[in-house]
Structures are given as structure tokens and as C-alpha cells.
Amino acid sequence: xxxxxxxxxxxxxxxxxxxxxxxxxxxxxxxxxxxxxxxxxxxxxxxxxxxxxxxxxxxxxxxxxxxxxxxxxxxxxxxxxxxxxxxxxxxxxxxxxxxxxxxxxxxxxxxxxxxxxxxxxxxxxxxxxxxxxxxxxxxxxxxxxxxxxxxxxxxxxxxxxxxxxxxxxxxxxxxxxxxxxxxxxxxxxxxxxxxxxxxxxxxxxxxxxxxxxxxxxxxxxxxxxxxxxxxxxxxxxxxxxxxxxxxxxxxxxxxxxxxxxxxxxxxxxxxxxxxxxxxxxxxxxxxxxxxxxxxxxxxxxxxxxxxxxxxxxxxxxxxxxxxxxxxxxxxxxxxxxxx
Ligand code: FAD
Ligand code: EPU
Numbered sequence: 001x002x003x004x005x006x007x008x009x010x011x012x013x014x015x016x017x018x019x020x021x022x023x024x025x026x027x028x029x030x031x032x033x034x035x036x037x038x039x040x041x042x043x044x045x046x047x048x049x050x051x052x053x054x055x056x057x058x059x060x061x062x063x064x065x066x067x068x069x070x071x072x073x074x075x076x077x078x079x080x081x082x083x084x085x086x087x088x089x090x091x092x093x094x095x096x097x098x099x100x101x102x103x104x105x106x107x108x109x110x111x112x113x114x115x116x117x118x119x120x121x122x123x124x125x126x127x128x129x130x131x132x133x134x135x136x137x138x139x140x141x142x143x144x145x146x147x148x149x150x151x152x153x154x155x156x157x158x159x160x161x162x163x164x165x166x167x168x169x170x171x172x173x174x175x176x177x178x179x180x181x182x183x184x185x186x187x188x189x190x191x192x193x194x195x196x197x198x199x200x201x202x203x204x205x206x207x208x209x210x211x212x213x214x215x216x217x218x219x220x221x222x223x224x225x226x227x228x229x230x231x232x233x234x235x236x237x238x239x240x241x242x243x244x245x246x247x248x249x250x251x252x253x254x255x256x257x258x259x260x261x262x263x264x265x266x267x268x269x270x271x272x273x274x275x276x277x278x279x280x281x282x283x284x285x286x287x288x289x290x291x292x293x294x295x296x297x298x299x300x301x302x303x304x305x306x307x308x309x310x311x312x313x314x315x316x317x318x319x320x321x322x323x324x325x326x327x328x329x330x331x332x333x334x335x336x337x338x339x
Pocket of ligand 2: 276298
């Protein structure tokens with residue numbers, strides 16, 4: 001039985017804590033519910049907003065259509081061989097819950113992605129990543145339903161065209177599919193990735209001599225808690241912008257004026273610059289404009305101190321983009337999805 005609610009506040013459904021209304025709202029607990037939705041002709045003409053955990057969206061206005069929260073659950077082991085297990089996971093499962101499930105069973109591959117908020121179904125949208133690992137490294141395929149027709153489809157890794165915080169679901173396939181499940185292939189013999197950021201240092205501080213999946217997930221959780229605000233305490237959506245990728249020669253030219261500008265090599269011609277550094281250099285770190293601001297410990301995270309609107313967040317983000325563009329000639333691209 002599908003229950004359609006009207007005029008509900010989306011405040012509890014987005015980690016920025018923005019109080020925008022949705023004209024209609026429905027929660028989908030099983031794939032069959034989506035099929036039922038297609039039989040309700042009056043719903044077909046409505047605009048649709050697909051929602052997971054709401055941890056990567058900015059609601060800039062009330063939404064006049066139907067918000068569809070995907071809560072399809074289930075973690076099923078569908079295959080196993082000597083080296084791997086394949087888990088087919090409902091789109092509405094919590095991503096971090098899945099990481100803990102794998103850590104418990106000794107399945108390796110996603111421990112570096114511990115504590116990323118949101119759902120499993122949204123993970124492919126921007127190919128979530130952290131601490132040297134991305135979703136694409138374990139991704140096998142996903143099942144989806146086409147929004148326009150209700151037709152079921154399967155997307156392979158190649159189909160998804162994963163990139164840095166990118167996939168077809170942020171490009172030409174944007175808002176065209178409900179992702180209903182994601183299948184990952186995990187390692188029975190883990191390959192530890194400890195070279196990134198502070199993982200090694202944190203493991204040492206924790207007194208860990210031999211790394212394990214559990215120890216790495218705990219180190220990542222520790223680092224993340226020290227750097228990123230908890231949305232339960234301070235509204236935010238993680239990194240607001242992507243870290244820009246620029247040509248090495250442009251970076252070298254910028255270093256004449258900014259010799260301390262950090263960078264990470266991508267390939268022989270391109271480097272990635274931490275957007276947090278650029279934003280901090282422009283004096284934004286810790287700044288507050290009305291109800292919103294730039295986090296005091298991480299300049300890449302915009303925050304809602306309470307009562308902030310999506311428009312205030314957007315305006316702040318545009319001001320930041322303008323100052324980074326004016327000072328460094330670099331255009332910051334939002335990582336978050338504006339609604
Ligand atoms: P939502 O915000 O609900 O949706 C995001 C987009 O996906 C929307 O466009 C929505 O329409 C679409 N969507 C959601 N579910 C589905 C579905 N089932 N089918 C089709 N479309 C769908 N991200 C990282 O990559 N790395 C990090 O380290 C990281 N750290 C974060 C830390 C904090 C504190 C926060 C708040 C966010 C962080 N994020 C990070 C961003 C965010 O957690 C991820 O983008 C996450 O995958 C979003 O999941 P969600 O379910 O909340 O998606
Ligand atoms: N920095 C500053 N000032 C700041 C913040 C950062 O100078 O206020 C510089 C420092 O040089 C620092 C560097 O930026 O060493 C990198 O900062 P950090 O390690 O905090 O990582 P990040 O680049 O800001 C990225 C991802 C995160 C991910 C972490 C760990 C993007 C856009 N962000 O952040 O992902 O968790 O690395 O891998 O790629 C997200 O996508 O929402 C997200 C949180």
C-alpha cells in the first residue's frame with residue numbers, strides 16, 4: 001500500500017537541514033512499489049525528485065512535484081568464489097551500514113569509505129570517494145528503473161562512465177533513472193590502502209602494528225570525525241565543490257605568486273588543487289553570512305547554522321566561486337546537487 005503525503009517539510013530529509021516543502025512525498029520500500037507508482041496515472045505528470053539520505057543536495061525552493069524517497073532495503077550475497085563475494089544491496093540501505101556489514105565479515109574494498117553519509121543507491125551518482133578509494137573500484141553493476149517509462153535496466157561499470165565525483169547520472173542520464181540496487185564485488189583477501197592522507201599516521205597513533213579492514217575503517221572514522229562537521233549538529237553536505245583539476249603548466253605559473261599552493265598529480269599533464277586551500281586563501285574560512293557560513297575547520301564545507309535557506313547557501317557559494325575565480329583564475333564546480 002503506497003501512502004502519498006502532501007505538503008511535507010523536507011527538513012528531516014536533507015543534511016543541510018533546509019526547511020523546504022514538497023507538494024507530494026512518497027517512500028518506496030520495495031521495487032514493486034515503483035511499479036505500482038506507474039499505475040497511478042495522476043502522478044505521471046508531476047516533476048519528480050529522487051531522494052536518498054539527502055546528504056548531497058541543496059533545496060533552493062519549495063518543490064511543487066513528487067519527492068520519492070528510496071528506502072529499498074536488503075543485503076544479499078549473490079555469488080562467491082575463492083577470492084571474492086558479490087553483494088547485491090538495496091538502494092535504500094545506509095552506505096556506512098554496508099561498510100560495517102563488510103568489516104564484520106572481513107570483506108575488503110570499501111573500508112576506506114567508512115562514515116560517508118547517505119544511501120547505497122546514491123553512491124554511484126557521484127562515484128563516492130575518500131582516502132584513495134572510489135565506489136568504482138568495487139562496483140559491478142546496478143539495477144535501475146527508467147523514470148519516464150518504468151522500464152527495468154541494468155548498468156555495467158562501463159555504462160556508468162565513472163569519473164572523479166562523476167558518472168552518467170550527473171550528466172546526460174541525470175534524473176532519468178531510479179537506482180534500485182547496487183552490486184559490489186568485495187575481496188576475501190583484503191588489499192590495504194593506507195598510503196592516503198593521515199591513515200598511516202592515525203594507525204600508528206592507535207597502536208596498530210598490522211593493518212586490518214577493521215583498523216583502517218576505524219582510522220578513517222577517526223580522521224573524518226576530526227575534520228568534518230556532523231550534520232546532526234551542524235547542517236552541511238560535505239565538500240561543497242569538487243577539487244579542481246588544472247594543467248600542470250597553469251599550476252607552475254600560479255606558483256610564481258603562490259609558491260606554497262598544494263597540488264596532487266593526476267597524470268603527466270594535470271594536477272588537482274585542494275579547493276579548501278583556494279577558499280581559505282580568499283579569506284572565507286570560518287566566515288558567516290547570516291544563517292550560513294564556511295566551516296571553521298574545513299573551508300570546503302559550507303554550513304547552515306540553523307534557519308538558513310538553500311538560496312542563502314547558493315548565494316554564498318557563488319560569492320566564493322567569484323573570489324576564487326578573480327584571484328586564481330580557477331572556476332570551482334559544485335559537487336552538490338541543486339534542487
Ligand atoms: P541524496 O543527497 O539523497 O541525493 C544525491 C543525488 O542523487 C540527487 O541528485 C538525487 O536525486 C540522486 N539520488 C539519490 N538516490 C537515488 C537513487 N536511488 N536513484 C537515482 N538517483 C538518486 N561524498 C563523497 O564522495 N566522499 C565523501 O567523503 C563524502 N563525505 C561527506 C561528509 C559529510 C558530512 C556529508 C554530509 C556528505 C559527504 N559526502 C561525501 C556527500 C554524500 O554523502 C554522498 O554524495 C552520498 O552518496 C549522497 O547520498 P544520499 O543518499 O544522501 O544522496
Ligand atoms: N585545505 C586547506 N584549508 C582547508 C581545507 C583543506 O588548506 O580549510 C587543504 C590542505 O592542504 C589539505 C588539503 O586541502 O591538506 C586536503 O584537505 P582534506 O584532506 O580535508 O580533503 P579535501 O580535498 O578537502 C577530499 C574529498 C572529501 C574526502 C577527502 C578524503 C573532494 C571534493 N573532497 O576533501 O570528500 O572525504 O578528500 O579523501 O574531493 C565529499 O566529497 O563530500 C568529501 C567530503
